[in-house]
Amino acid sequence: MLELRRASVTAADGAWLQTDLGPAWSDPALHPPAQVGDDVVVNVQARGLGLGSGGYDVVAVNLTRGLEAADRSGAHVMKLNYTPLQHAVHAADGDPLAARGPVAVFGAHGQLPALAWAFGQAAPGARLGYVQTAGGALPGRLSRTAGELREAGLLEVHVTAGPAYGGELEAITTAGGLCAALERCDAVACGPGPGILGSGTALGHGGLAALDSAHAALALGLPTLVVARMSSADPRQRHRGLSHHTRTVLEMLLAPVIVALPEGQSAPDDRHDWRVASGALDGYPWPLRSMGRDDPLFFAAAAAAGRVLASGR
Incomplete structure (x- = not known):
């Protein structure tokens, strides 16, 4: 209730x-x-x-000023459909035949800043889009990170896909959102909004949205990179080193993907294409704090993904 x-x-x-x-x-x-x-x-x-x-x-x-409908002329697709907050949007799902460019799939919203910054450092002038999926907060406007990265010129466009809503562009599906972003960008970062869901179980967490997103990118024939969630400071053992969130996604994927690692880390298997990026955090301008604690490895792994993503354009 x-x-x-x-x-x-x-x-x-x-x-x-x-x-x-x-x-x-x-x-x-x-x-x-x-x-x-x-x-x-x-x-x-x-x-x-x-x-x-x-x-x-x-x-x-x-109740004071929110009871009048906005102008939705031409909009006929509902987001949050069949809930009391359903509202019409203009759908912008792109053309799969025109989609070109690599996709980095992440499982935690906190990975986005380091990923986007490193991409910009490695590929000045290249355009990176963000496709927000399920798995965390659904309102696109709740992500301060996305807004700040847009203002800094590190994100070209913010697309909200599936049940997520409120971005600059609305897509009905993750696949459609990837295509819409790639119509405007050279590469895409795809993952949930802030406030990832989690029950502490192997499959009951928002990071598993990365599995569906990676499959969508692979099915579109796009170079697909999974951003490794790593930590040296998380008190939960299941997130130390390579997080069980990432391990689960990599184990369940139906095809191999690219996975980036920061310096000093080694590949745990030979199924996927593991690539080490050196100096991933050199010059990083923001604090290396995740969930209230210093955790350089968390950001180094995301930055490594940004550098590898840039090399795949």
Whole structure:
């Protein structure tokens, strides 16, 4: 059952609000900008459960100014279909016959900055697209990372595919999203939004979305690279070294893929095409912190993937 509560907005900073119940987020793809005094209905369940992504409530409807429909002329495809938040979008799935370029598939949103930065360092002027899939947060506007990388010129376009929504382009499927991005870009990074899902089981985690994305890229005949999730600081043994998230994807893939490794790491099998990228993090401008802890290996693996992706254009 939904846990919905009525609240009043006491402060507003763009999509980020403060209500008389606590902090909240109002999706700009679904709601008009809120103002102080607005009467809103918020979903409080995640914050009540204390989830990692549950530091705030999510606005379900703005009763003060959110009841008028936007102009959706020409849009006939529904995202979040058959849910109370279904809304029409203009679909932009691309042409599979025209798709050319390599695809890097990642399983954790935190890998995207190092991947995109390293790609830009290795291939100045090349255009990288981001296709957001299921596996983490579905709203495209929730990714501050994607917005900041767009502003820095490290991402050319942000496509939301499948159940994800709110990007600059909307695709019904991951395959269609890859093709749409490659119509505008030289290469694509494909993976979930922030707040990856996880139950602690072998198959019950959002990182497994990389399996479907890699199969889509392979089926399109595109050079396909899986970004290795690695860690030297995660307290969970299953994520130390090469994470079980990546191992599971590589074991379940129906065909070999390219996998990048940073210096000092060795290939655990001979089925896939493992490639070592030297100096992957040289000059990296941002903190090497993941999930609140210093973890250079996590970023080095993602940066290695960005450099290898650039070499495959």
